[in-house]
Amino acid sequence: MTNNSVTKDLVLLLVFAAAVLSAPIWLNPIGANYPDLLQKFAIYGIFAIGFNILFGLTGYLSFGHAVFIGVGSYVSLWSFKLLTMNIVPAVMFSVVMAGLFALVIGFISLRRSGIYFSILTLAFAQMSYNLAYSVLTPITNGETGLQLRSIRESAETSLRDGDVRVIDQALGIQEIGVPITNLFGMKMSGYTGFYFCAVLLIIGFLIAQLITRSNFGMMLKAIKSNQNRLNYTGIHTRPYLITAFVISGMYAGLAGSLLAVTDPIAGAERMQWTASGEVVLMTILGGAGTLVGPVLGAGLIKYAEQKVSSWNEGILSNFYSFLPEPLQDVMVGFSALFVGEGWQLTLGLLFMVIVIFLPGGLMEGFRRIARLFGKSDGGQDAENIPETANKSLPQPAE
Numbered sequence: 001m002t003n004n005s006v007t008k009d010l011v012l013l014l015v016f017a018a019a020v021l022s023a024p025i026w027l028n029p030i031g032a033n034y035p036d037l038l039q040k041f042a043i044y045g046i047f048a049i050g051f052n053i054l055f056g057l058t059g060y061l062s063f064g065h066a067v068f069i070g071v072g073s074y075v076s077l078w079s080f081k082l083l084t085m086n087i088v089p090a091v092m093f094s095v096v097m098a099g100l101f102a103l104v105i106g107f108i109s110l111r112r113s114g115i116y117f118s119i120l121t122l123a124f125a126q127m128s129y130n131l132a133y134s135v136l137t138p139i140t141n142g143e144t145g146l147q148l149r150s151i152r153e154s155a156e157t158s159l160r161d162g163d164v165r166v167i168d169q170a171l172g173i174q175e176i177g178v179p180i181t182n183l184f185g186m187k188m189s190g191y192t193g194f195y196f197c198a199v200l201l202i203i204g205f206l207i208a209q210l211i212t213r214s215n216f217g218m219m220l221k222a223i224k225s226n227q228n229r230l231n232y233t234g235i236h237t238r239p240y241l242i243t244a245f246v247i248s249g250m251y252a253g254l255a256g257s258l259l260a261v262t263d264p265i266a267g268a269e270r271m272q273w274t275a276s277g278e279v280v281l282m283t284i285l286g287g288a289g290t291l292v293g294p295v296l297g298a299g300l301i302k303y304a305e306q307k308v309s310s311w312n313e314g315i316l317s318n319f320y321s322f323l324p325e326p327l328q329d330v331m332v333g334f335s336a337l338f339v340g341e342g343w344q345l346t347l348g349l350l351f352m353v354i355v356i357f358l359p360g361g362l363m364e365g366f367r368r369i370a371r372l373f374g375k376s377d378g379g380q381d382a383e384n385i386p387e388t389a390n391k392s393l394p395q396p397a398e
Contacts, residue, residue: 005213009209009213012209012291012292013202013205013206013209016202016205016292016295017202017205020042020198020201020202021195021198021202023038023041023198024038024191024194030303030307031307032303032306032307035189035190035191035193035194036262037302037303037306037307038191038194038198039193039194039197039258039262040302040306041298041299041302041303042194042197042198042200042201042258043197043255043258043259043262044255044279044282044298044299044301044302045201045204045294045295045298045299046197046200046201046204046251046254046255046258047065047069047251047252047255047279047282047298048279048282048283048286048294048295048297048298049201049204049205049208049251049291049294049295050065050204050208050247050248050249050250050251050252050254050255051065051248051251051252051279051280051282051283051294052208052283052288052289052290052293052294053208053211053220053244053247053248053251054244054245054247054248055280055283055288056283056288056289056290056294057211057212057217057220057221057224057244057289058220058223058224058240058241058244059223059224060110060113060117060241060244060245061117061118061280062109062117062118062121062245062248062276063118063119063121063122063125063273063276063277063280064105064109064120064121064122064123064124064125064128064273064276065121065125065248065249065252065275065276065279066125066129066252066270066271066272066273066274066275066276066279067101067105067124067125067128067252067271067276068098068101068102068249068250068252068253068256069252069253069255069256069259069270069271069275070128070129070132070256070266070268070270070271071094071097071098071101071253071256072094072095072097072098072252072253072254072255072256072257072258072259072260073094073256073257073259073260073266073267073270074132074139074140074146074266075090075093075094075097075098075253075257076090076091076093076094076256076257076260076261076266077146077147077148077260077264077265077266078139078146079093079094080148080163080165080179080181080260080264081146081148081149081163081164081165082163082164082165082166083165083166083167083168084165084167084168084171084173085165085168085173085179085180085181085182086167086168086181086182086183086184087181087182087183087188087196087257087261088183088184089167090181090257090260090261091254091257091258091261094253094254094256094257094260095250095253095254095257097253098249098250098252098253098254098256099246099249099250099253101249101253102245102246102248102249102250102252102253103242103245103246103249105121105124105245105249106241106242106245106246106249107242108120108124109121109124109245110238110241110242110245113227121276122273122276125271125272125273125276126273128271129268129271129272129273132268132271133268140266140267140268142268143267143268144267145265145266145267145268146265146266146267147264147265148163148178148179148264148265149163149179150163150175150177150178150179151163151164151165151168151169151175163179165179179264180264181261181262181264183196188261188262189262193261193262196261197258197261197262200254200258201295204251204254205291205295208291209291211247212291216240216243219235219237219240220240220244223237223240223241256270278301279298281297281301281347281351282294282297282298282300282301283297284297284351284354284355284361285297285300285301285350285351285354285361285362286298286300286361286362286363287360287361287362287363287364288361290360290361290363292363293361293362293363296362296363297361297362300350300362301347304343304346304347304350305343308338308339308343308346308347309339309340309341309343310340311339311340311343312336312339312340313332313336315339316331316332316335316336316339317332320332320335
């Protein structure tokens, strides 16, 4: 890597970090600066960055990454219930357990490629969801999900009536009311919780950046470009794919853990196949194979989910108040189809437009805008990814 590339990567990292940390300021005009939504931006940004390491770099499309979100959430909740409300053990155990699950699932699924790999990961996701929902209810508490309780008052009281938290009890930490997650005393709620997630997002971005620029990352790109050619030259690609799958699963496990940190509840719904499909949309919308694109896609989808779904006819009436009343009624009635409960229709149309006109996602759009201002290579300087990063991915050989 040349000094010029290192400088560009450092500038990209600094700009990204500044944008993330200042998000409460520049997201204020669009009403997206409240802590709960900011936390989701950061958490699902981590999820999308990790998924992009597998899908964007290797071309292997997984429909089972929600499994690792669920594993991270459940492991964190059990850490809170049995050990301590300090989030450090919960996050560490979640990442490790998600990595182990990813190793097992990847070892089996990566025996196949293309659509068969995608179907296998989807099957694992659905099996895991059903296990969490019904079979493993002593561990997952089924459809009710795991929730935190106060420390049990006596040894005779069952675990159902209270949590244990042996580390907190040993340290003499007293609980008042509902237990709250903390980082050595700092409550993980509000903007404090967001900035903790934001720091981890920046670290995750840095790791993904280093992977992308490394020899390992170049090998993953070579697998996506022409896996057959690598096999003919005697290079065994499966270890690289399994490693990428495990790293991607650990990112998802971290995201699942942070969901439990900011909202201490874990349920089987986080493991549904729709959650896996959502991260695919995030990556494609932003730009598969790019560094910043998946984060943008995650932010766009979560904003639509939280804000567009909350718009109603009253808000639309105020928006179209400058129109004559008959025309205002028509516009409100038409626009109401795309907001509120119909927000997914808006998202679907946006996805169609981007796939048709911007196959490389939002990042391709930014590159085109840069060219209009005379910077023909502006987008690629930052990402070093061709415009066709998201076009018809080649199917690797079995």
